Amino acid sequence: MQDLNTAQVEQVTLNFPKRDSEWPYQALGPAYAAGIAYTDDRYVPVADARISLLDWGFTRSDACQDTISVYDGQFFRLEDHLERFERSWKSLRLENPLSRDEVRDVVRKLVAMGGWRDAYIQIIMTRGTPPVGSRDPRLCKNRFHAFAIPYVWIANPEAQQRGLKVHVSDICRVPAQSVSPLIKHYHWLDFEMGLFEALDHGQDTVLLKNIEGYVAEGPGFNVFAVSDGHLLTPRSSALDGMTRRTVLEIAKEVGIEAAEVDLSVAALQDADEAFLTTTAGGLLPIATVNGATLGSAPGSVTGRLHGEYWGRRASGWLSSPALYW
Amino acid sequence: MQDLNTAQVEQVTLNFPKRDSEWPYQALGPAYAAGIAYTDDRYVPVADARISLLDWGFTRSDACQDTISVYDGQFFRLEDHLERFERSWKSLRLENPLSRDEVRDVVRKLVAMGGWRDAYIQIIMTRGTPPVGSRDPRLCKNRFHAFAIPYVWIANPEAQQRGLKVHVSDICRVPAQSVSPLIKHYHWLDFEMGLFEALDHGQDTVLLKNIEGYVAEGPGFNVFAVSDGHLLTPRSSALDGMTRRTVLEIAKEVGIEAAEVDLSVAALQDADEAFLTTTAGGLLPIATVNGATLGSAPGSVTGRLHGEYWGRRASGWLSSPALYW
Numbered sequence: 001m002q003d004l005n006t007a008q009v010e011q012v013t014l015n016f017p018k019r020d021s022e023w024p025y026q027a028l029g030p031a032y033a034a035g036i037a038y039t040d041d042r043y044v045p046v047a048d049a050r051i052s053l054l055d056w057g058f059t060r061s062d063a064c065q066d067t068i069s070v071y072d073g074q075f076f077r078l079e080d081h082l083e084r085f086e087r088s089w090k091s092l093r094l095e096n097p098l099s100r101d102e103v104r105d106v107v108r109k110l111v112a113m114g115g116w117r118d119a120y121i122q123i124i125m126t127r128g129t130p131p132v133g134s135r136d137p138r139l140c141k142n143r144f145h146a147f148a149i150p151y152v153w154i155a156n157p158e159a160q161q162r163g164l165k166v167h168v169s170d171i172c173r174v175p176a177q178s179v180s181p182l183i184k185h186y187h188w189l190d191f192e193m194g195l196f197e198a199l200d201h202g203q204d205t206v207l208l209k210n211i212e213g214y215v216a217e218g219p220g221f222n223v224f225a226v227s228d229g230h231l232l233t234p235r236s237s238a239l240d241g242m243t244r245r246t247v248l249e250i251a252k253e254v255g256i257e258a259a260e261v262d263l264s265v266a267a268l269q270d271a272d273e274a275f276l277t278t279t280a281g282g283l284l285p286i287a288t289v290n291g292a293t294l295g296s297a298p299g300s301v302t303g304r305l306h307g308e309y310w311g312r313r314a315s316g317w318l319s320s321p322a323l324y325w
Numbered sequence: 326m327q328d329l330n331t332a333q334v335e336q337v338t339l340n341f342p343k344r345d346s347e348w349p350y351q352a353l354g355p356a357y358a359a360g361i362a363y364t365d366d367r368y369v370p371v372a373d374a375r376i377s378l379l380d381w382g383f384t385r386s387d388a389c390q391d392t393i394s395v396y397d398g399q400f401f402r403l404e405d406h407l408e409r410f411e412r413s414w415k416s417l418r419l420e421n422p423l424s425r426d427e428v429r430d431v432v433r434k435l436v437a438m439g440g441w442r443d444a445y446i447q448i449i450m451t452r453g454t455p456p457v458g459s460r461d462p463r464l465c466k467n468r469f470h471a472f473a474i475p476y477v478w479i480a481n482p483e484a485q486q487r488g489l490k491v492h493v494s495d496i497c498r499v500p501a502q503s504v505s506p507l508i509k510h511y512h513w514l515d516f517e518m519g520l521f522e523a524l525d526h527g528q529d530t531v532l533l534k535n536i537e538g539y540v541a542e543g544p545g546f547n548v549f550a551v552s553d554g555h556l557l558t559p560r561s562s563a564l565d566g567m568t569r570r571t572v573l574e575i576a577k578e579v580g581i582e583a584a585e586v587d588l589s590v591a592a593l594q595d596a597d598e599a600f601l602t603t604t605a606g607g608l609l610p611i612a613t614v615n616g617a618t619l620g621s622a623p624g625s626v627t628g629r630l631h632g633e634y635w636g637r638r639a640s641g642w643l644s645s646p647a648l649y650w
Contacts, residue, residue: 034457037378050375051383053362053472058376059447060513061386092514093521122384127517132359135479137520147378154460174504177497177536178515187512188385189417190503192452195462196418211502211536 012296012303014161014285015310035149036113038106043113046147056140057126061186064088067220069151069279070111070119074319076279077242078104081123084240088183089125094142096125103144110148111322118151119322120280154220154280159204163287163297164276166207166218167198168265173208173216181239191219203288205276207268210236215263217241221278223286225263225271226301232267235260243277243309246318250308256301265290273299275306282309337621337628339486339610340635360474361438363431368438371472381465382451386511389413392545394476394604395436395444399644401604402567403429406448409565413508414450419467421450428469435473436647443476444647445605479545479605484529488612488622489601491532491543492523493590498533498541506564516544528613530601532593535561540588542566546603548611550588550596551626557592560585568602568634571643575633581626590615598624600631607634 035046057063066085069076082100089096098106103123111119128141155164171194174187194206207223210216215223215234222244225232231251233244251258268274272295274286283306285298298306313319360371382388391410394401407425414421423431428448436444453466480489496519499512519531532548535541540548540559547569550557556576558569576583593599597620599611608631610623623631638644 035379039378046379047377049378051378052372053364053374053376053449053470054360054371056513056517058383058388059390059511060517061511062514062517063383065384092518124378133477135477136524137517138524145378152458152460172500172502174499174512175497175536178499178503179518183514185514186384186386187499187514188381189387189508189510189512192381192385192387192462193417193504199461199463211500 012298012300014298014303014306032114035147036110037145037147038110039145043109046149049145049147051126051143051145052129054129055126055143056128056137057124057143060127062092062127062137063125064092064094064183064185065122065124066184067279068107068121068123070116070121070322071151071313073117073322073324074313074316075107075322076313077246077318078107078320080242080245080318084184084242085123085125088185091180091183092125094125094127096144097142098144103146106146107148108323110146112324114148114150115324116148116150119148120150120152121148122146152280154278155204155284160281160284163285163294164204165202165288166205166276166286166290167194167201167203168207168209168215168268168290169194169197171197171208172211175211176236177211181236184239188219195219209265210234212262213264215265215268218276220280221276221284223263223268223276224274225268226273226275226299227267227271229256229301231256231258231301232261232263232271233258234263241277241279243279243282246309247277247283247305250305250312254304254308256305269294272296273302275302282306337623337625339623339628339631357439360472361435362470362472363435364470368434371474374470374472376451376468376470377454379454380451380468381453381462382449382468385452387417387452387462388450389417389419389508389510390447390449391509392604393432393446393448395441395446395647396476396638398442398647398649399638399641400432400647401638402571402643403432403645405567405570405643409509409567410448410450413510416505416508417450417452419450419452421469422467423469428471431471432473433648435471437649439473439475440649441473441475444473445475445477446473447471477605479603480529480609485606485609488610488619489529490527490613491530491601491611491615492519492526492528493532493534493540493593493615494519494522496522496533497536500536501561502536506561509564513544520544534590535559537587538589540590540593543601545605546601546609548588548593548601549599550593551598551600551624552592552596554581554626556581556583556626557586557588557596558583559588566602566604568604568607571634572602572608572630575630575637579629579633581630594619597621598627600627607631
């Protein structure tokens with residue numbers, strides 16, 4: 001943490017990819033413009049997509065998901081997402097009625113039907129409902145659902161450029177002792193309450209701690225600190241985020257040292273730079289932590305990784321083309 | 326814990342209330358027999374009740390509920406349930422579009438329309454969805470839902486009489502550091518995975534520990550041990566269950582000492598008797614804990630409290646009549 005008045009804040013300009021709002025393609029009518037869902041084996045406008053009020057995916061949050069992005073007509077790490085999704089539902093002892101090929105097909109069709117160059121897709125498994133009178137989870141008919149909507153940024157463009165103001169809450173992320181953090185699940189009340197706290201404090205978003213008191217993750221993102229040119233990121237109680245994984249891979253390739261550590265709030269506040277990673281925005285710089293201004297936002301390491309990330313994506317790295325009708 | 330071969334298992338016969346399956350009344354057609362829901366301001370057959378796939382009540386499990394029972398045409402502690410429900414949604418900073426009178430009215434109408442003498446009702450609040458492109462929880466339109474179905478017992482009649490075989494899992498109940506246990510929420514993946522474990526071990530149901538390693542609660546129930554004639558029940562990390570509360574009140578009135586304690590697994594296994602408490606069944610005796618047979622099942626204290634509970638309910642204690650058309 002630097003003194004707010006004397007801090008020499010280095011300023012790097014981030015080149016975010018242009019959003020192709022001009023893309024004229026729309027395969028279906030306006031009812032589908034806001035999004036398309038696949039549920040009960042049918043494609044419907046997302047506004048009409050529903051799940052049963054009795055599905056244990058709702059009444060027990062007995063569900064898992066994966067979030068996939070398309071940018072400039074390219075899926076990013078599609079097979080890795082499909083693999084992580086399978087790991088999630090298998091861990092929950094769910095049976096997917098669709099094969100991996102069928103899931104991939106649904107994902108591709110949703111994007112093709114929407115015609116979006118930039119899209120945000122969720123694939124979802126729910127426990128479903130047991131026979132009437134039974135409470136046996138083994139007897140439930142498991143269900144697959146999916147939806148695609150135009151790409152969502154986790155923060156608005158101003159906040160992306162100036163860096164996010166992050167509140168660290170004392171609320172703990174649901175611990176691994178309760179639910180494996182390797183399952184991408186919907187237990188988010190901790191994040192939701194933390195988000196209210198952050199907004200109460202005039203901050204943009206929130207980071208939760210793990211049960212041991214170290215920094216864990218935020219709603220939909222992982223976090224990295226940059227200290228003396230090295231990357232530090234929480235080692236446990238955090239989702240195996242796809243963008244986190246990507247940043248660690250890029251860092252290795254370009255020779256930036258990275259370590260998975262117990263990251264204290266003090267260490268994050270003392271960092272030279274920090275950023276968060278998310279499918280809904282890539283790398284986003286952090287400007288302040290609990291009101292303390294970081295060394296620089298965005299800093300040079302953040303800027304370099306940000307450039308590598310979007311540059312590689314633009315060149316088709318780990319990407320596969322979306323198909324349009 | 327006693328030796329399985331030499332244990333002198335005292336056997337008390339529990340008089341469970343007769344299920345009035347003969348009740349001939351059915352206000353609506355057969356489509357409504359399985360249950361009725363109130364959602365989007367309409368009453369629909371429960372099979373048709375849906376919530377939006379995009380409701381944060383699903384995609385963030387940002388929701389709370391309360392479960393109410395009707396037995397022999399009598400609501401039990403209806404106002405207490407409505408009050409606890411309000412505490413839950415206020416804690417989550419939700420706004421209920423319905424007043425308490427309107428919620429009560431929906432609950433009464435659901436039961437009247439179903440015509441059930443014995444019913445299980447859930448009232449639910451979900452965060453709803455924010456405006457397109459926003460991720461601000463303050464901007465979500467919160468929603469109220471409810472459903473009523475014929476009364477569900479948490480265990481079948483045989484298991485109720487012989488006592489339940491309970492598995493204690495090493496999985497921890499989502500801790501208070503993450504989500505307040507005073508909110509009746511849907512974060513149940515810990516219970517669900519524990520339930521699979523229990524079934525794998527040939528047991529009827531599961532108890533989770535709290536993060537400190539003491540016995541916490543099971544899926545939809547609290548637990549009591551009886552030791553030297555006294556009641557012991559977990560003091561924290563457990564839902565403020567309505568039947569738990571009722572048993573503590575009855576115990577006080579009839580002069581059975583009760584204490585809220587840190588209950589170890591060993592203490593539960595060493596107990597003379599044990600039982601669980603739930604809206605879906607009242608008091609249900611526990612026969613074994615991790616395979617160890619308890620002193621008696623059902624034991625005399627369990628039998629006495631069970632008799633008091635159902636006897637008082639039959640006499641209209643803390644009850645209000647359901648209305649039928």
